[in-house]
Amino acid sequence: MARFTVVQEVQAxxxxxxxxxxxxxxxxxxxxMTTVRTVTDRADGVGAGFTARTGIGPLAFDDPMTVVVWEPPHGDRLGRCEVTKSGRVVHGRAWFSVTPLPGPRCRVVWFEDVTVVPHGLTRFAGPLLSLAGRIGFAATLRALARDVERSPAAPDQAGSA
Structure with a gap:
């Protein structure tokens, strides 16, 4: 399995x-090189489904996911979302948590535990895949932080939990 964790603090x-x-x-x-689309009527809550398409042209693949845990942050309590991955290329699970910190900031933790097809690739290249995942998701979470820190909060987002 390819397993990794990435942590990012966000000033929001x-x-x-x-x-x-x-x-x-x-x-x-x-x-x-990723686009994501919702594939269920509801985009939130347990049972919501979405597919990430990553790559270019014939080298792209779909990564379908279904939400299995949905616990939004509330007050000082952290929020957690977990998905199962059921694609032809990537199987496994991923989750993220959002932990409120003092002031208007929080910590995001992203975890992935996946197998890549062909399975031999994961077995022999697991450490390399984990490193690539950690580097890629670290860059993704830095981009998330920049995006959210630049965006003014919509009134319904700032007050919801």
Missing amino acids: PAAEVWAALVDWPRHGRWAP
Whole structure:
């Protein structure tokens, strides 16, 4: 398995960062060569589904995901979202948490535990895939932080949890 964790502090309230993270199509702003589309009627909550398409032309692949844990942050309590990945190329799970910190800031933790097809690739190149994932998601979370820190909070995002 390829397993990694990335941590990023964001200078914005946890509710605002959560709202950005669960706006699935918005991930395409931060993740290079990736577009995300919702594939269920509801985009939020357990059972919501979305597909990330990553790559260029014939080298692109779909990464379909279904939300299995949905716990938005509330007050000082952290929020957590977990998805299962059920694609032909990537299987496994991923989750992120958003922890409120003092002042208008929070900490995002992103975790992935995946297998890549062909399975032998993950078995032999697992450490390399984990390193690549950690580097790629670190850049993605830095882009998220820049995006959210520049964006003024919408009234419904700032007050929701």
